[in-house]
Amino acid sequence: MSRMVGTVSRGIRTPIIRSGDDLVEIVTSSLLEAAEEDGFAIRDRDIVAMTEAIVARAQGNYATVDQIAADVRSELGGETVGVIFPILSRNRFAICLRGIAKGCSKIVLMLSYPSDEVGNHLVSIDALDAKGVDPYKDVLTLEKYRELFGYEKHPFTGVDYVAYYQELIQDCGAEVEIIFANDPRAILPYTKHVLCCDIHTRQRTKRLLREAGAVSVYGLDDILIHSVNGSGYNEKYGLLGSNKATEEQVKLFPRDCQGLVEAIQKRLLEKTGKHVEVMVYGDGAFKDPVGKIWELADPVVSPAYTAGLEGTPNELKLKYLADNDFADLSGEALKEAIKDRIHKKDGDLVGQMVSEGTTPRRLTDLIGSLCDLTSGSGDKGTPVVFIQGYFDNYTTE
Known part of the structure; x- marks a missing residue:
């Protein structure tokens, strides 16, 4: 049976971070404890992100x-x-x-x-x-x-x-x-x-x-x-x-974060055998349609991230395929036709009509916005966010 759940974003609780704390240890252990307690498995291409605030606090910046x-x-x-x-x-x-x-x-x-x-x-x-x-x-x-x-x-x-x-x-x-x-x-x-x-x-x-x-x-x-x-x-x-x-x-905004995200990625690989992407995030990049406030008051959404988060989405618009290329199909035939098109899609869909309407933004800006909304800025106590299924698509089993 095909997997029925797509992207999942979880806020991960950690201890209150103080200057000098070891974030590699804290982020890794907090995620592993959460996985054991909540019963989820860590998979390749999952994403763990930490708010810039705890990085700067640990740095004493x-x-x-x-x-x-x-x-x-x-x-x-x-x-x-x-x-x-x-x-x-x-x-x-x-x-x-x-x-x-x-x-x-x-x-x-x-x-x-x-x-x-x-x-x-x-x-x-x-x-x-x-x-x-x-x-x-x-x-x-x-x-x-x-x-x-x-x-x-x-x-x-x-x-x-x-x-x-x-x-x-x-x-x-x-x-x-x-x-x-x-x-x-x-x-x-x-x-x-x-x-x-x-x-x-x-x-x-x-x-x-x-x-x-x-x-x-x-x-x-x-x-x-x-x-x-x-x-x-x-x-x-x-x-x-x-x-x-x-x-x-x-x-201040945290500095020298690249070594941190790579160290956490390495530690998680050692502990789980899975290649997890890691990033630091600040403000999301979105606009409130009522208050008119554009959230991004940080200079960037993400000051550091591992290599697998570089780039922009490369996605097909499923409703475009359903309404145009496969308008005469339905049910299982439509499902299989769309899956086949996804398997055969080009590595770069920029400028193609079939990708029109997909979000033309950097992955780190999209993921950072999701993280910011998940963790919030108040008293949730979840400065680490764990995302699964972000890179899945309709063909993922």
């Missing part, structure tokens, strides 16, 4: 507000700095902003509108239409913004992020001026020293500023790329992907 301030002051001079395009987040940006503010005498904070890069709205697009504001060209002062839109609060958090960031900067002893614009070059009449806080558009933002005559241009990915006064660091992403740990400290 943290930085304080004062360490951030020291690096900002060293790189940008400590005077008036334009801080542009930050996301609106107490968890993701507020503690970083405290460090940035402590490293400058004045901040010109430039917020994108009507929303930040990941979809957190200051105001609605309809409100812009009603007020005749063109977000592509209009630069608004704080006074004009308040005149037009008042004191809007985020619908989920209840926070007026404009006031929140303003007060936070002032509490750190820096002067603050706030403007609203979507062209990064709008900051240059205020200062030629700029810290770009956008995530996925940062390279373009930096290029435009340099071409327009900025004196110094840095991104969050340029701050804490090395240890500062004993801090953690991330040589590739700096402060990008960091999260609030305490009111005085952030947890």
Whole structure:
């Protein structure tokens, strides 16, 4: 009889991870204990994934507000700095902003509108239409913004992020001026020293500023790329992907993860005889259709993964085959015809009509999104996710 279950995603409980913990041992033993307790077998091409948070915690990859301030002051001079395009987040940006503010005498904070890069709205697009504001060209002062839109609060958090960031900067002893614009070059009449806080558009933002005559241009990915006064660091992403740990400290995105995923893969092979793929995941890459928030506030979904997770899906669209190529078949004949087509499919279906409508995304982005939804970000206590059947298809017995 054909297997009746396809992909299964399980959250795996682990001990609470602390700095210095051995993740190879913890992840392996937690998975093996779960398999024994729940009665599932580990198979070749299964996937085990761990959230980036436990990797960074095990690495002790943290930085304080004062360490951030020291690096900002060293790189940008400590005077008036334009801080542009930050996301609106107490968890993701507020503690970083405290460090940035402590490293400058004045901040010109430039917020994108009507929303930040990941979809957190200051105001609605309809409100812009009603007020005749063109977000592509209009630069608004704080006074004009308040005149037009008042004191809007985020619908989920209840926070007026404009006031929140303003007060936070002032509490750190820096002067603050706030403007609203979507062209990064709008900051240059205020200062030629700029810290770009956008995530996925940062390279373009930096290029435009340099071409327009900025004196110094840095991104969050340029701050804490090395240890500062004993801090953690991330040589590739700096402060990008960091999260609030305490009111005085952030947890940075993990570094040097490739050796970890390969070591776990090796340990599982030794323990089970099965070749399991392993990855580290952060935010998933999907958009909330109601809140309009694009989840991906990390620089990448997966900072490290084993070789078998490279690439994109290579799948046939079963409903296309059923409605077109095999429209005259039904029942067992249709089943066997589709199975035969799957067995004979090309190694690369890109551009072929029979694959139209299949998901054209990287495997690690798809799997990381599944993991993020499985583990959640709250109190589930399952920072490891075990996925089976992801690479199965209609022919798998």
